[in-house]
Amino acid sequence: MKKILLVVCLGFLSGCVSTVEPWERGRFTKNEMQLEPDQMGAAFKRHVYFSKEASSGGTSTAGGGCGCN
Amino acid sequence: MGSPCALSLYCESKLQFEDLIAKSLELVNRLEDTYSRFKPESxxxxxxxxxxxxxxxxxxxxxxxxxxxxxxxxxxxxxxxxxxxxxxxxxxxxxxxxxxxxxxxxxxxxxxxxxxxxxxxxxxxxxxxxxxxxLGGIVKEYAADLLASTLRLSGCEFGLVDMAGDIAVVGPHPDHSPWNIAISNPAATTKAIATIPLMSGGLASSGDYERFIMLDGERHSHILNPKTGMPVKGLAGVSVWAPKCVIAGTIATVAMLKGDLAKAWLIDVDCNYLAIDQNGQLDMKN
Amino acid sequence: MSSKNNVLAMLGVAATNLVATQTAAIEVAEEFQFGLRHHSYEEEGLPESLGGSTDRYDINVNQFSIISPLSEKFDIALTYQHEKMSGASPWYTIMGADEKPVQIMSGASIEDKRTDASAKVRYVLGVSSFALTAAVSDEDDYKSESFGVGYVRESVDKLSTWSFSADVSNDDINPVDADIYTTRPNTEQSKRSTSALISYSHILNKNTLLQVGAGYSKKTGFLSDPYKMVIANLALIGDSRPSRRYAKTLSSRLRYFVDASDSALHFDYRYYHDSWKIKSHTLSFAWYQNLPMNFQLVPSVRLYSQSESFFYDVFYSDVRADGFYSTDYRLSEYGATTYGLKVIKAFDNWSITLSADKYSSGGSTGFASESIENPALLDFKLVSLGFDLHF
CATH class of the missing domain: 1.10.3980.10 (ApbE-like superfamily)
Structure with missing residues (x-):
């Protein structure tokens, strides 16, 4: 699964030689096109999943722990 | 920029038009204040x-x-x-x-x-x-590209920027038909010798069909080879259209400087051009 | 030198880089931004459990955020979060009738508070930004201090971005009532964690943005749960886990804008693997639909599955040679699904956000196929109301 995904990602990246002109980038300024449109909501959910599941990380560094369970 | 410039824009409102014009003027003035060799403070x-x-x-x-x-x-x-x-x-x-x-x-x-x-x-x-x-051979063309880019990011979809012959397309006409760019006739400058339909990108020209210098009985252009300092004997003029105006401008200038090798080089580069030699002969690739 | 495609390609790259200098770069915050969230988190009670309470945690959270420019090159982001929790928590399992494990819950309802705060100062220089972060978290029995650094750099054509970040955290654990419960450590325990993350994002075309990332974290010290217990060899002993845990993550996030429907699609995937032999897959999908009158509707689904840690068991019938024991549901094999819906209404300089999420987990949800699922597997509901203001 891991390898397949990596291959897919790399294929994606190397496949994009055509450039996107500066004036074609208007969509990326929209809030809903940000990686995290709602940073507060995302941070809180990260905290919930971090304290209720075994996995954490991926999109941010670990930060401090808590006694939550 | 010392030459007549024109903006052709389709706007939704007068307010939007005025806003876009103000933005464009500010941008052009900034470029001129920074890169003009005629302004001592630049x-x-x-x-x-x-x-x-x-x-x-x-x-x-x-x-x-x-x-x-x-x-x-x-x-x-x-x-x-x-x-x-x-x-x-x-x-x-x-x-x-x-x-x-x-x-x-x-x-x-x-x-x-x-x-x-x-x-x-x-x-x-x-x-x-x-x-x-x-930087005269770059900044005016760049200004056209930057204006077109800025206008599009400001929400203007249809328009044309003409910086004294250096042209950048904002977007086609609202009915999605291309802008028809007239290339003037060296013999009679008010008459067009060709019309280039442009949907996007930019067009630039180099050469001067009216002015030349006679050396040893031969016509040379006013364009000087940087390595020899001598005028170049080659094309009378060339127009190039490319994804950006600044690219078109550079290719047109280099084609003029290539002298006799101009046409071979243009074909080698594989770009779209309209070249006119000293005898008024046309050669076009589109 | 000047062969065919080379000319157009070289000039094309140089020209794009040139025009890109005038498009939006990394910028310090231009406005003062204030955010407020209230979250109401409610765990579903356990149908089959013994002990003082079948009710699990209810948590009420108030969250604040301020982002403010400091100068042309600096900005600051402050967060503050206060949580009030009450309820019972899973203690240990016993083997019930029909070989079915039963969860024993903590006795009386626990009341606890947690406060955390963070400050992040960012310095922006051209296509780069540098950030320093400090954060604290404080509870009666748990204190944490962490420090982090971050570096972000955009490419010249502004199509791609590299991000690096690293942090370190020192945590102190002082379990309450250690004099009553002998399974709890009666001296202060500590935990240290370090982590690093690298990610690369690229604008693939005018509608698509892709980010890929890899992360590493290392935790050492007291990693057990001081309140959980295990029956092993007929004795009630404390939850006991290895004192080191190394974890790796690979992640990708895709953003795609659909012109026809004026909506943005979000696909996120994370692969997690750690030295306790837990592997997990997390797949999230969200659809941001723009609606008239500045409304936005965001349905979302999150799918999660994990394998169990090498020392976990739902009930121990044998003694383990390594001495590690935990019946914590979080270390078991299970899968979980979250369904969410969010509505955002934007006004001139403020917006209101209302969201609801429902999380449910099971031993054979998703990739998981646990024959005896942990009896404490979690279901919860989360309702959030928020305001954002900028001026």
Whole structure:
């Protein structure tokens, strides 16, 4: 699964030689096109999943722990 | 920019139009204030007047990329497109149909050479006194591209930027038909010899069909080879259209400088062009 | 030198870089931004459990955020979060009738508070930005201090971005009532964690943005749960886990804008693997639909599955040679699904956000196929109301 995904990602990246002109980038300024449109909501959910599941990380560094369970 | 410029825009409202015009003027004025060699307070004038001294200049990203563009143009033209070649004009009097004194010509040719400059963003300088940068062959075309880009990002979908013949398309007409760009006839400049339909990208021209210099009974253009300081015998003019106006402008300038090899080079580059030779013969690839 | 495609390609790259200098770069915050969230988190009670309470945690959270420019080159982001929790928590399992494990819950309802705060100062220089972060978290029995650094750099053509970040955290654990419960450590325990993350994002075309990232974290010290217990060899002993845990993550996030429907699609995937032999897959999908009158509707689904840690068991019938024991449901094999819906209404300089999420987990949800699922597997509901203001 891991390898397949990596291959897919790399294929994606190397496949994009055509450039996107500066004036074609208007969509990326929209809030809903940000990686995290709602940073507060995302941070809180990260905290919930971090304290209720075994996995954490991926999109941010670990930060401090808590006694939550 | 010293020449007539025109904006053709389709706007939703007068307010939007006025906003876009204000933005465009601000942008053009900023570029002129920074890169004009005729304004003593411009960055370019300061760099030029400090040539050969210890003074160095930190460059902002835009100026740095302009120089990087100049560097790319120098490389792809094997040194023919050289933004330091402006000093050559000092010794030429095109009206006289005469060669300048050989010692004077040699002295200015020695001041030309983009390769002599060390490309450093934090401390840029011209190494020899008398060296001069002239970004006229890049900035006007870049201004057209930047205006078109800015207008599109501001929500203007349909329009055309014409900076005294350097053209960049904002977007086609609202019915998605192309802009028809007329290329004038060297013999009768009010008449078009060709019409180029443009949907996107830019168009630029080089050459001057009306002005030439006679040397040894042959017609030469006013364009000077940076390596020899001599006028080039080749095309009378060429128009190029490419994904950006600045690219079209560079290719057109280099084609003029290529002299007899111009057509072979244009075909090699594989771009769209309309070339006119000294006899008024047309050659077009679209 | 000047062969065919080379000319157009070289000039094309240089020209794009040139025009890109005038497009939006990394910028310090231009406005003062204030955000407020209230979250109401409610765990579903356990149908089959013994002990003082079948009710699990209810948590009420108030969250604040301020982002403010400090100068042309600096900005600051402050967060503050206060949580009030009450309820019972899973203690240990016993083997019930029909070989079915039963969860024993903590006795009386626990009341606890947690406060955390963070400050992040960012310095922006051209296409780069540098950030320093400090954060604290404080509870009666748990204190944490962490420090982090971050570096972001955009490419010259502004199509791609590299991000690096690293942090370190020092945590102190002082379990309450250690004099009553002998399974709890009666001296202060500590935990240290370090982590690093690298990611690369690229604009693939005018509608698509892709980010890929890899992360690493290392935790050492007291990593057990001081309140959980295990029956092993007929004795009630404390939850006991290895004192080191190394974890790796690979992640990707895709953003795609659909012109025809004026909506943005979000696909996120994370692969997690750690030295306790837990592997997990997290797949999230969200659809941001723009609606008239500045409304936005965001349905979302999150799918999660994990494998169990090498020392976990739902009930230990044998003694383990390594001495590690935990019946914590979080270390078991299970899968979980979250369904969410969010509504955002934007006004001139403020917006209101209302969202609801429902999380449910099971031993054979998703990739998981646990024959005896942990009896404490979690279901929860989360309702959030928020305001954002900028001026």
């Amino acid at each position: 960055l370019l004038s300061k760099v030029n007047s400090a040539a050969g001294s210890d003074a160095t200049f930190p460059l902002d990203d835009e100026c740095w990329q302009l120089f990087n563009y100049a560097d790319s143009a120098y490389k792809i033209s094997d040194g023919l497109f050289d933004v330091t070649s402006g000093v050559l004009r000092q010794v030429w009097d095109f009206k006289s149909n005469k060669l300048p004194p050989i010692d004077k010509l040699e002295a200015v040719v020695a001041l030309v050479g983009w390769h002599k400059i060390k490309l450093q963003q934090d401390s840029f300088s011209l190494p020899h006194e008398g060296m001069e940068l002239d």
